[in-house]
Amino acid sequence: MRVLRFLAALAAALLVHLAGVRLWPDFAHAADLFLVVLVYEALDGHALAGLIAGVVVGAVEDTLSGGPFGLYGCADTLVGYATARLAQRVVIQRPPGIMLVFLAAAAVQQLVLGALVLLLFSEPPTPSPLWVGVRAASSAVLGLLVVLAGRHGRTRLDAWRRSRTGKLHWR
């Protein structure tokens, strides 16, 4: 069930990303929906799931970007695993904490990408600091919205299940 949920979220992120890039050329600069999906999955606190999600999300991002294949794979694997381990040790429930996790994940991802690019290229391309900041901020906001929407959805689903169970019990 978790796997299906993750794949559905990834597919939704892909569709929104493709539509966004067509409507606004700087969309890929400004928002990383795949990172939001990854961190949301990793916040469950399952290290193996975070690791595998990082590998899958990284492969998708590598396919949709230039440069050597594997840049995003390395960065997202690290982010997915680290986020899951953090979620095992720290309770992250309040909005500021959630936003901080997404912000930090985006910053770490860009740092790892930058370090790898410095290693691989003699004249490395560099991201614009402004867009790195925009991307981190948008990840924080989107991540918070996704987490709150997920919680709301779960609450409604639990209430619906309870009401169904109640009806069956009465029979």
Next chain:
Amino acid sequence: MSPGGGRADDSGLSERRVRALFVVVLVGQVVALTSQGPDFEQRPIEGLGLRLLAPVARVMGAGEQRAADLGGRLRGRGELLAENEELRGDVERLRAEIMRLRDFEDEARRLALALDYGRQTPGRFLVGEIVYVDHTSWLRTLVVLVRGGAPRVNQPVVATAGLVGRVVTPAPPYAKVQLATDRAASVGAMIERTRRQGIVRGDGAGGLVLDFVPRQAPVEVGDRVVTAGIDGVYPRGIPIGTVAEVETSGELFHHVRLAPAVDFGLLEHVYLIDRPELPPELSAARAGARP
């Protein structure tokens, strides 16, 4: 507590084993990343990813086109008539231009025959429909659907306005293209007016830079820069850009900025040049060579 030591998560693996798996996976990815050759040998996983994701991008593009067509159908009759008239004028003008150019072509052919001059044939063109383009990110890319043939590594990609880039990952019928404005891209080029050669590189910010033009060589703003045909990838004569800025400092070479000939934000179709490949002995001599 699981047999491997440490708390177990839902998968039944202990913390220690998951940590070990993480290290193995990360090290494997870094090794695979650093072992990729400079000539972008085919990457099976990337090819698989392209074949899975590119059709989705294509469907999105088709949906957008249908919506645009629907919008077009709703336009007023007067607007359509005016556009029709304008297009008729364009067609007539282009017909006259073609006739004029045919005369020039015949004359050039006669002169070449008289001089016994071997003309370089550019090869045939494969049409590439753009399914995904990201030309603004620092790791920019272009994915095309190729019709009429299978794409190959290092195949030049052009638009009607000029050079777009080269194929780096073929996954028939799709191909990923390295844009000329990519920081890692380099093209053997020459200034059309003076025939002075240099190397054009992407500046990573959507522009181009022409390097290795000596200070004593004349370069003016407005000079057209075309491919020189010296790098074994691009044929000669493809427009790359126009000189936009020339800085002459105390160094040996000019620092020349170019405005790209192609507007990557307006691309809908590109063309892959299907030329015979270099003989193996020449390819081996060129492999690993860097400007």
